[in-house]
Every structure is written in structure tokens, then in C-alpha cells.
Amino acid sequence: MLGQQTGRTPVTSPDTLDFGFDVPARPGMTEAEVLTPALVLDLAAFERNLGKMQDRADAAGMKLRPHGKMHKSPWVAERQLAFGATGICCQKVSEAEAFVRAGVLDVLVSNEVRQPAMLDRLARLARGAKVALCVDDPGGVEAAATAAFRQDATLRLLVEVDVGAGRCGVQTPDEAVALADMIRQSEGLRFAGIQAYHGAAQHLPDAATRKEAIASAAARLKPVLAALKAAGIPCPVVTGAGTGTFAHEAASGLWTELQCGSYAFMDADYTRAIGPEFEQALFVLTGVMSAPVPGRAVCDAGLKSLAVDSGLPLVSGVECVVYEGASDEHGTLSDPARQLKPGDKLRLIPGHCDPTVNLHDWIVGLRRGKVERLIRVAARGKSW
Numbered sequence: 459m460l461g462q463q464t465g466r467t468p469v470t471s472p473d474t475l476d477f478g479f480d481v482p483a484r485p486g487m488t489e490a491e492v493l494t495p496a497l498v499l500d501l502a503a504f505e506r507n508l509g510k511m512q513d514r515a516d517a518a519g520m521k522l523r524p525h526g527k528m529h530k531s532p533w534v535a536e537r538q539l540a541f542g543a544t545g546i547c548c549q550k551v552s553e554a555e556a557f558v559r560a561g562v563l564d565v566l567v568s569n570e571v572r573q574p575a576m577l578d579r580l581a582r583l584a585r586g587a588k589v590a591l592c593v594d595d596p597g598g599v600e601a602a603a604t605a606a607f608r609q610d611a612t613l614r615l616l617v618e619v620d621v622g623a624g625r626c627g628v629q630t631p632d633e634a635v636a637l638a639d640m641i642r643q644s645e646g647l648r649f650a651g652i653q654a655y656h657g658a659a660q661h662l663p664d665a666a667t668r669k670e671a672i673a674s675a676a677a678r679l680k681p682v683l684a685a686l687k688a689a690g691i692p693c694p695v696v697t698g699a700g701t702g703t704f705a706h707e708a709a710s711g712l713w714t715e716l717q718c719g720s721y722a723f724m725d726a727d728y729t730r731a732i733g734p735e736f737e738q739a740l741f742v743l744t745g746v747m748s749a750p751v752p753g754r755a756v757c758d759a760g761l762k763s764l765a766v767d768s769g770l771p772l773v774s775g776v777e778c779v780v781y782e783g784a785s786d787e788h789g790t791l792s793d794p795a796r797q798l799k800p801g802d803k804l805r806l807i808p809g810h811c812d813p814t815v816n817l818h819d820w821i822v823g824l825r826r827g828k829v830e831r832l833i834r835v836a837a838r839g840k841s842w
Contacts, residue, residue, distance in 0.1 A: 483822045487829040490803060494745035495759035497818040498805070499833065501825045503739035504722060508541045510736065511704075511721045516542065518708035523547055523566060523697060525719030528812045530837035531821065532560030534722065545588065547717050551576045552840035554583060560836060563587040566697070568653060568717060570598060570618070570626050576842070577605035581613055590614035592653045594628050599640050599647070606646030614650035615641045616697065619682050621675035623657045631685035638691050651695030652686075654679050655717060660702035661731050661768075668731075672706035679712050702731055725811040727768035741774060741805040742814065743822070744789065746798050755779075755798040757789040759806060765813035771806040781806060 482496035492498065515522040521544040526535055535546045535557060545564030548554050554565045564587065571577055571591050583589050584606070593599050593615050606613045617637045620627030628634050634652070641649040659671035679696070686693050697715035699707035707713040720728050723740035744759035761784050764771055771789075773779045779797060783790040789806075791798065798804075808814040815821070821833040 481820055481832055483820075483829045483832065485829050485831060489743070489824055489827050489829070492743055492803075492822055492829065494743050494803065495757075495763040496743045496822050497815065497820070497835075498741050498743045498822045498824050499723070500737075500739045500741070501823045501830055503737040505537070507722050507724070507736045507739060508538060511716075511718055512542045514704070514708070515716055520708055520713065521695075521715040523715050523717055524722065525549075525568070525700075525717050526553060526557055526562075526565075526837070528719035529722065529815055529821075530556075530835050530840070531815075531833050532557055532562055532836050533831075533833045534821075535562045536560075538722070544715070547719070548837070550841055551579050552842050553837040554589065555579065556837040556840055558583050558587045558589075565589055566616070567591040568655065568697075570594060572598060572601060574601065574605065577601055578609055581605040581609035581611040584611040584613050585609065588614065590616060590650050592616050592618040592626070593637060593641075594618045594620075594626050596637065596640060599637060599644060603644040603647050612646055612648055614648045616650050616653040616695070617641070618653040619679060621654045621656050621678045621698070622659065622671060623655065625657070627653075631682045634682045635685050635689045635691065638686060638693075639689065642691065649691070649694075651693050651697060651714075652679070652682065653697055654682075654713065655698035655700070656703065657700065660700040661727055662702070663731050665732075668703050669706050672703050672710070676707075676710045676712055683712065701728055701736070720811055723811045723815075725768070725814070726772050726807045726809045728811075729807075738774070738807055740808065740811055740815075740821075742771065742808055744804050744806055746791075746800050746802040746804065747788075749793070749796075749799055752796055753792065753794050755791040755793045757781075757791055757804060757806075758787065760784045760786050760788045762786055763814075763817060764806065764808045765810045765817070767813065768809035771808050774805040774807050776804060779804070 482493040524538045526546040527549040547568045618627040656675045662668045699716045701718045701720040721736045724738045744757040748756040780792040823831040
């Protein structure tokens, strides 16, 4: 299934970089030699996840546009494109710049952008890449058109529809039609379709509740598409969906493109919600620093190494050891069987992969227990 990509600037391989001293590992090291705490990726599991999601999209006759805000890595995006993805999403202009600079040349900023300086930057990117963003009011269309004119560029705009997330998005079919028509009549803009993403549904723990949420989203989306058709406005793309709900959007017959992101790495919260369909590929490798009293150990991965907004991490592969608390640089482990000693290494499964990745400059790619590559998190911290 792995295909060749053409017409793209190749993403710079981390293997060509001159690694200095500020990296947690080097190719050829064993996992035990990796400096901790470090973000590590099981490359074989990662590749299986990419193949499985691409197969699911292909079987549904849909395009896959994975969300780059999860991994913030051009190398990961390049692998997704090589497996068949049509492009990527990101959430911020600075993220888009990092991906385009690295040769990823089809990017949707699946968000609203209103600052003139940021729109100018997006329009400059659009002179050499396919760049799209979302709008949900006439002022957004006007601002985008002004930037496109200033930069002599063409921007693709999607009308965002609130399908239940309660964030951005138009509320009625009439609003959607009016914005689409305004885009079509604006020089430098192209109507690219509809953004219909129900983010709040992704982590609902009950499968029936997730299915019901997307049925409700489809009920909001269907009259929008009907109104566009009645107005004679072609809608090239209907994009949305995520790792938690993509099967329901695919089954609806309304969406044409999937925006799944976390499937590539996975985390504890998604696994609790959707089960083991995708493998856990991402871990925080941590070292035990201390075992000060019987039943307690302390590791070197705390709040600066992993996100806890979706719960504390799970300990992988060691029974009866529980990560019980995090401070800035310490993780407290319950170890009733006294299995751990200073110097031991553990893999932690983060509760939420996206903000965990954003805490690290590098991902250490492992295969069969050895470091195969270092993967730069090039868009780390790019939130403007």
C-alpha cells in the first residue's frame, strides 16, 4: 500500500542532521541508553496504525487529512503522506509555516484566523503551497480577501459549521450559503468546502453516545449541504471527524474527508474511549531516580514531561506499579511489590498525546529495541 509521492519538496530527514549534545539519544543506541525523560515512538506500531487508518479511509472512499497538531512533526506528516494521506491539518499559522517550510505542501488550518499579520503570513505561504483556513462570518472572509490581495495569492476558505461542538461555526444553512457565495465572489479566494468537526464527541467514553453525537452532527450538516446544492454552489469537500468517531462520519455518506490525528500515536484516554483498535505507539521513557521507602519509587518524568489534563499516565508492561502523582520534575510511583530500583527504565503511556508531544523537542524512534532515528518536533510551541 505504501506509495511514492510526487510533486512535493522532500521533507528533510533527521538522519541528515548534525546532532549536538542537546538530544536524548543517537541512532544505534539501545532503548536502555536513551536519556530520560524522553518521548519515544515504537516505529513498527506507528506504521501499522498509519496503514490501518489509511485502509479504513480508502475502504470508505474518503480522503484522509491527518491532524498535524497532534505530532507537530514534518517527518511524521511525510510518513502519513507516503501512506496515502491527501494533506494535513494544523491549528495555527506558525504550525502551517513549519510544515510548509519542510516540504508539506497541502495544509488546512482547521481554525479561524483573524489577525491581519497572521493572514498575511498564510497568504505568503499560499504562493507556494495549497493553503486553506476556516471562516464563520463575513468579517473573516473580508480579512482573508484583503490578505490574499496584499500578498498576490489565492487562499482556499472553508465555511465552518457548528455541528455540536459549541465552539466556532455558523448556526444556520442560510449563513453557510451566504458565506460560500461571498467567498466565490471575492478576488483571491476559493470556496473549498465545509468544515464540520465535532471535537467534543471524540473522547466520549460510551460508543453509543459517540454514535448519537455524530448522528446529531449529521442532522445539522445535511440541510447545509442541501442549501448549498439548491443555491447552485458546488461543495468540493466536507471535512471533519477524528480518531474517536471517524467510523460514524464515514458511514454517514456526508463527509468526504477525515481529520483523524491521535490514531498514529494513541494515548491512555483514547484507548479508554475506543479500545485497542489502534496500538499504543507513543511513550514517555522515564528513569527511576529513587526508592526511598518500601512501596514507593520516584521517576524523573513529571509535569514538564507529560500532560495530565486527561489523567495521570499509565505504566506500561509492569504489573502492580501505578503512577500516582506528578510535580514539575518528579513522578511518584506506587510499587507495593518493591520491583523497582534506581536506574530502572519504565515506559509511561501519556493520558493525552497532543500536549505531551508539545513538551518535547525530539521523539526517539525505536525499532526492535534500538534507536533508528530522531524525529524533530519542529512545530513545538508554535501556538500563534
